[in-house]
Amino acid sequence: MNQISHIDVEARVERFRQDCRDAGLSLTHQREIIFRALVEMHGHPSPESIYGVVKRQIPAISLATVYKNLKTFIDHGLTREVSLHHGALRLETNSAPHHHFVCVRCKEIFDIDEELLQPVELRRTLPDGFRLQRCSVEFQGLCRSCGKPSS
Amino acid sequence: MNQISHIDVEARVERFRQDCRDAGLSLTHQREIIFRALVEMHGHPSPESIYGVVKRQIPAISLATVYKNLKTFIDHGLTREVSLHHGALRLETNSAPHHHFVCVRCKEIFDIDEELLQPVELRRTLPDGFRLQRCSVEFQGLCRSCGKPSS
DNA sequence: CTAACTGCAAAGTGTTTGCACTCTT
DNA sequence: AAGAGTGCAAACACTTTGCAGTTAG
Numbered sequence: 001m002n003q004i005s006h007i008d009v010e011a012r013v014e015r016f017r018q019d020c021r022d023a024g025l026s027l028t029h030q031r032e033i034i035f036r037a038l039v040e041m042h043g044h045p046s047p048e049s050i051y052g053v054v055k056r057q058i059p060a061i062s063l064a065t066v067y068k069n070l071k072t073f074i075d076h077g078l079t080r081e082v083s084l085h086h087g088a089l090r091l092e093t094n095s096a097p098h099h100h101f102v103c104v105r106c107k108e109i110f111d112i113d114e115e116l117l118q119p120v121e122l123r124r125t126l127p128d129g130f131r132l133q134r135c136s137v138e139f140q141g142l143c144r145s146c147g148k149p150s151s
Numbered sequence: 152m153n154q155i156s157h158i159d160v161e162a163r164v165e166r167f168r169q170d171c172r173d174a175g176l177s178l179t180h181q182r183e184i185i186f187r188a189l190v191e192m193h194g195h196p197s198p199e200s201i202y203g204v205v206k207r208q209i210p211a212i213s214l215a216t217v218y219k220n221l222k223t224f225i226d227h228g229l230t231r232e233v234s235l236h237h238g239a240l241r242l243e244t245n246s247a248p249h250h251h252f253v254c255v256r257c258k259e260i261f262d263i264d265e266e267l268l269q270p271v272e273l274r275r276t277l278p279d280g281f282r283l284q285r286c287s288v289e290f291q292g293l294c295r296s297c298g299k300p301s302s
Numbered sequence: 303c304t305a306a307c308t309g310c311a312a313a314g315t316g317t318t319t320g321c322a323c324t325c326t327t
Numbered sequence: 328a329a330g331a332g333t334g335c336a337a338a339c340a341c342t343t344t345g346c347a348g349t350t351a352g
Binding site: 012038039041042043044045046047050070079080081082083085086087088089090091092093094095100101104109110112115116117118120121122123124126127128129130131132133134135136137138139140141142143144145147148 | 163189190192193194195196197198201221230231232233234236237238239240241242243244245246251252255260261263266267268269271272273274275277278279280281282283284285286287288289290291292293294295298299
């Protein structure tokens with residue numbers, strides 16, 4: 001919704017370079033262009049749409065490279081995916097209202113009883129025209145087995 | 152996490168039958184077996200895993216039928232999908248902490264500034280061994296354009 | 303120089319579709 | 328009957344993989 005200023009982009013790209021060095025990642029031309037495209041875009045772009053932007057600057061780039069790099073970025077916390085459970089349809093079997101705990105490592109989903117939470121409260125109303133139907137909270141972290149020091 | 156009692160299953164299947172009648176959906180054998188399998192399973196099953204269960208009772212059933220019916224169930228509110236944005240990878244461009252509003256109709260995702268919300272509070276701690284890293288709220292409803300009476 | 307990265311094409315997933323046949327109503 | 332639903336196979340979209348060649352450190 002907000003414009004992104006050039007200074008933000010530059011700052012984020014600069015931090016990106018540092019993060020790559022810190023993580024031992026090569027700073028390739030492709031890598032940087034992809035990251036820059038990402039931070040210059042707004043909303044929640046798909047790999048394809050990022051590819052479309054990047055291709056204007058590196059016509060020979062392949063979609064696979066975009067995918068590989070986005071995955072690398074995610075793995076190193078350089079960007080984030082909108083949802084931990086994209087990829088495949090999953091159905092609810094629990095018909096009672098509840099929230100979810102998603103393990104960032106094994107991706108397993110655990111139900112969290114609704115009454116474990118204080119009701120979520122808005123400080124102000126949603127932007128005009130938006131009609132709220134329901135709201136659910138997603139907790140992210142490590143589940144019991146993934147959090148064990150051994151594993 | 153909890154066992155599902157037979158009485159719950161029967162009650163839900165009975166309601167299902169009624170819902171189908173109300174919605175003008177044919178009550179086929181396959182349909183009912185699929186629904187029953189779903190409510191008898193626990194957690195967040197995939198279409199494949201439901202297919203596996205159903206196949207034991209109707210060996211000739213096809214995976215496509217399972218998919219078609221699950222979609223029908225979702226469309227009629229007879230069950231719910233775990234995440235509205237499974238399907239394809241989407242990246243965040245907004246690096247500030249924020250929540251999401253997802254339009255149930257057009258599936259568009261809108262960022263909701265973190266400070267619009269009272270912080271989410273737990274009444275008790277999470278089950279032992281779970282390590283919380285972050286938490287984000289997903290609002291669902293109709294967005295501005297989908298909520299217009301015209302559309 | 304070496305390990306990491308890229309581009310390509312091919313292979314994988316998970317999911318949908320078209321169509322002839324079969325059931326529910 | 329008529330329309331809705333089913334099974335099959337083929338088509339799809341999205342993503343990953345293997346590998347030979349290239350580049351960063």
